[in-house]
Amino acid sequence: MSEITFLEAIREGITEEMERDENVFCLGEDIGAFGGAFKVTDGLHARFGDSRVIDTPIAEAGIVGAAAGAAHYGMRPVVEMQFIDFVSCAYDMLTNYVATARYRAFLPCPIVVRGPSGGYVRGGPFHSQNPEAAFLHTPGLKIAYPATAEDAKGMIKAAIRDDDPVLFFEHKYLYRRIKGTMPPGDHVVPLGVARTAREGTHLSIITYAATVWKSLEAAELLAAEGISVEVIDLRTLLPLDDSAIVATVKKTNRVLVVHEDTVTGGVGGEITARINELCFEWLDAPVRRVAAHDVPLPYAPPLEDFVLPQTSDIVRACRWLAAY
Amino acid sequence: MSEITFLEAIREGITEEMERDENVFCLGEDIGAFGGAFKVTDGLHARFGDSRVIDTPIAEAGIVGAAAGAAHYGMRPVVEMQFIDFVSCAYDMLTNYVATARYRAFLPCPIVVRGPSGGYVRGGPFHSQNPEAAFLHTPGLKIAYPATAEDAKGMIKAAIRDDDPVLFFEHKYLYRRIKGTMPPGDHVVPLGVARTAREGTHLSIITYAATVWKSLEAAELLAAEGISVEVIDLRTLLPLDDSAIVATVKKTNRVLVVHEDTVTGGVGGEITARINELCFEWLDAPVRRVAAHDVPLPYAPPLEDFVLPQTSDIVRACRWLAAY
Amino acid sequence: MATPDLNASASHGLTREQLLALYRWMRLTRTLEERLVALYRQTKVVGGLFRSLGQEGCAVGSAFALERRDVLSPLLRNLGSMLVKGAEPVEILRQYMAKGDSPTRGRELNIHFGDVEERNFVGQISHLGDMVPVMAGVTLTFKIRGEDRVGLVYVGDGATSTGAFHEGINFAAVQRCPLVVIVENNGYAYSTPTFRQTAARQFIDKAIGYGIPGVRADGNDVLDAYRVTRDAVDNARQGGGVTLIEMLTYRRRGHAEHDNQSYVQPGEIERWAATNDPIDRYVARLTGELGFTTAEVEGVDEEVRTVVDTATDQAEASPPCDGPDALRGVYVEPAAMPRLWYREGVASAVDAHERPESWGTHDV
Amino acid sequence: MATPDLNASASHGLTREQLLALYRWMRLTRTLEERLVALYRQTKVVGGLFRSLGQEGCAVGSAFALERRDVLSPLLRNLGSMLVKGAEPVEILRQYMAKGDSPTRGRELNIHFGDVEERNFVGQISHLGDMVPVMAGVTLTFKIRGEDRVGLVYVGDGATSTGAFHEGINFAAVQRCPLVVIVENNGYAYSTPTFRQTAARQFIDKAIGYGIPGVRADGNDVLDAYRVTRDAVDNARQGGGVTLIEMLTYRRRGHAEHDNQSYVQPGEIERWAATNDPIDRYVARLTGELGFTTAEVEGVDEEVRTVVDTATDQAEASPPCDGPDALRGVYVEPAAMPRLWYREGVASAVDAHERPESWGTHDV
């Protein structure tokens, strides 16, 4: 078994699910013969044809709504946002229609809305977003955000099989930089379960997506200084894996939350609140956050670098926390 | 000076600003001769005419976008959402276009988007929402959410004068139930400054909007038990008044965050994180949250009552915190 | 008077039973809504009451063109279409009274409910326009699967201004989904007259911009509403794609019962009531050219009254909702959300000492 | 050859200087974009490069119909219109190279910038359709104030599918805002051909649904683009409200430079290049019926080359952005967002030991 990229892993996952279940189909802008802006669906149109890989007009609310309608009648739509930044155009449809369908009307709505997210790529304010926090207070949705190629495959498969709607964020920085060897067989990684990306004893970093890699890099650097850092990759943000969070807090007693989204209103707040509620007594230091500065993400490299959290930031923050 | 309702206070504030500055104008659905679904703009059309009180088509993104364009060219638009639940339809326009205008293009965008929010009114899932948390991670926006009639007037005036975009939430339960006597003269309440709604010594409730009143009711009940509760009314959620939060934590060392929005992903997480960061050492107990259960808000009275935070919940939570 | 031979063109190929059924659905709609008004006045309705008075012809005539396997997406003023599609009066009453055995178990209000298993109507949400993309997806499914099923979605004149309407109808048009879109033009969106909603002369002028046929119907003539919809449904069924239908009608009550319609020109409502009521018009037609007796018509009225009476008794006897049920059914897994920490072991959410009406009487 | 009398109808009332200016703006657009391609290949452009090759006629001709006080809202393929409206080549180059003195100080990319103070063009965002409501509001302002100013907004064929387009144009139409909406139909939205975007036969078919006039222009005939836009602008200025213009053109390059256009039929691009290039066509016209000499045309080419050369030198010499400037200007107050706690006193955000390209090489 050879290594494949994060992007190829997603494609492999979608392909396998389309083979397994004829109700799975893809829709989105330019995903057909063209294979999508990032080529995630490359080859699917040739393989599965016009009615299972559908090129749509530019209409995010329309596409998501159509996916919901199809899902009510037994389909399993996988919707691509060309960039996840455009999911904002479907915000009403997702939070009001899709998320509530089961609760208010007993309507099954198993859709996946996926797309390239995240920064560090000089994409500017509208091609670099991390909108996960905007959906965190929407009961009825699930939010997945994998960091490894293995998880990308296993979680997209889990998302497609999930009986409820899943937002699936694919960090575009990882698409071609991260590789992995897929476990054999039907590799499904359940949603809602976090992963220990690195074991450690002095302090814990709780993070997800691209900053998992920055955190691992920081942990490596800190190891040389004698600071042992545990890195928890949340993988799913809704539902959050409380038990994994509690376990690492009880182990190291010091927590740094790291994410790429802006600090104010980001997922870090929710994690901090849960730690307070579930294991406050175990804390030897305040929970602290390393995240983006509170500005729209600018485009020029020196500006983007300044705004986003960097490995050196994590290193400094960990030193502070270890010394607390 | 006689008492007026929360709703009349908002109308008075808008009217005064329209008189003061001819660039201020209102737009929204049914706000003209009809005066709006809740009658907030009642009489304004008769007084200011067609071009300053504009009935629009049903098009929230269109209206907010139009307001932004007008604001770039010197106007001061005040947009009504018939119910704030429909602001989700303008989510893209607000978070991507409006919020970033100044930063990315040096475009002034002084608009106010206001509307009736909140539950406890048997409005069901689409006429009861508290969408403030969805905008909290959007740098460039301000979020105001007054609890008293005096603040409703003073803050709408501040919002209209603000040189940046402001989301102004008006809790519909308060519209006609809450009254106040307006201070004389040009009564402007600055955004970003919290208010101590009640002094106390044993513990602090940090809250905003309708739950300010539930918290005050709880504080009154607890006083009889000898528990002295301080109630902080945040008034503005973006920017948060960190100094007021820190001051009350240092005073009472115990904090309960109370809000009406669902607990997961609500503003409570951000507040908890800030307390951890700014004054962790002063905490004698974990920061805890009382908020809505994580479900879409149902309509039937027993269900709505069950989901939303009630006075008795706050009382119980305070007892727990005081005994910690 | 002898029953004349039914003129096939006057009856649009409908049987005698069907012709009388059309009347029954309109009458049932009106009688049921009148009962709701009575219950509303007795404060037994939770929340607002939304009437379709004067619009029963649109809803009933159009839905009558569907088969049971076809899917309907109604809006607030389409109670009649839901009845045609199989909704029971008792379901409507329980919904409005927020009963524990209502179709949504108290989660959603008024006629916001559906049944995609058997009767095939979809539970709407409040956000106008959103059902158009949803129905595009429902009918896309039928197209993909080669199922012989059609969808019908309504929007008001006001809802045509929404982006969701535009995105949905365009998507369906491009995909040639078997979908019929009805613009129910009742002159107003809440207080806003149509000329403030669009500068178009008529709503069917929008059809050409989506590359689909646009047809107008007299919405207050239930047979015309039926005929035009049936043709569009047939066309969709044969692979002809989307049709936009504009039905002309008039909203004789306010947006909801509390709306006093101050914005309506004096005499306008009365004129429509006197000269263009869909039920009156159809009764005249039934007892005129269609050859029914007054007794037949009155028999329906009588039967409908009994149905509504029985349903009312049933609904009134229905149990209220049970608080903790609020936590169930957000996801398949977990089946229920957990109680929050301060609610553990608490029997009733709202204590006796809660006095929300007293808010604001405390010193600030 | 003697200069013939200019035929007023052939020149649409433009002076000789204006006729030559049209050529200059098209040539400047193309030369500037060609320079950007060179810089892109040298990896001096940060991010993608978006060409308007073959579409220069639309952008230039339409913008030429505006006065300085009028407001333009361009899109990615409207570089030409920005130049006409006063954008400087050096600004474009600095934007693409993300320089510290670029119009957005490095905040936004490519031609996403504006100037509402003097030259009157508005900085666009990526989200398609959003500028239509914004321009509805800009022109509503002019209407409210009685200012003699008009707005012009472009959308692509693809962007017409967005809800924002629909909500914005409908709002403007109802309000009779002095706005011109141009659909630049270049055959594709990224890889998606027009027939997958809409089932309408032509985009002007959408106009009637908004109750506004719809006019078609040959977008590759700069004079036709000018004439049709000017008429719509005049109409808007005289209180006639919104016009929808469809300009037919063709996108000869990919969506961005990296797109290899695998989805295009063989020969299609070459055919357009050979027979329907807006610059070639206009040169033929200039040196033909309009009576310009080849020397005059070449003189423009020469001048434009110099302008672009100078601008390139200037832009290359421009300073890069300064990291901490990223925190300034989100709000009027505070003027800058605070540095986060772990950045206090830190000189450079990215340390020497950062190796983002190494991500994933650590053990997981």
Ligand SMILES: Cc1ncc(C[n+]2csc(CCOP(=O)(O)OP(=O)(O)O)c2C)c(N)n1
């Ligand atoms: C997106 C959205 N905006 C605003 C509203 C509030 N609202 C509810 S009904 C209504 C008027 C609807 O008019 P129309 O579409 O003509 O339907 P009618 O009530 O006349 O049948 C409005 C503005 C809403 N439900 N959804």
Ligand SMILES: Cc1ncc(C[n+]2csc(CCOP(=O)(O)OP(=O)(O)O)c2C)c(N)n1
């Ligand atoms: C709302 C939204 N969805 C998706 C995109 C991604 N996107 C950028 S350009 C483009 C194609 C645009 O086509 P068209 O409108 O025809 O303009 P053209 O590039 O042909 O000038 C797409 C899909 C976007 N920018 N905005």
Ligand SMILES: [Mg+2]
């Ligand atoms: Mg209407």
Ligand SMILES: [Mg+2]
């Ligand atoms: Mg195009």
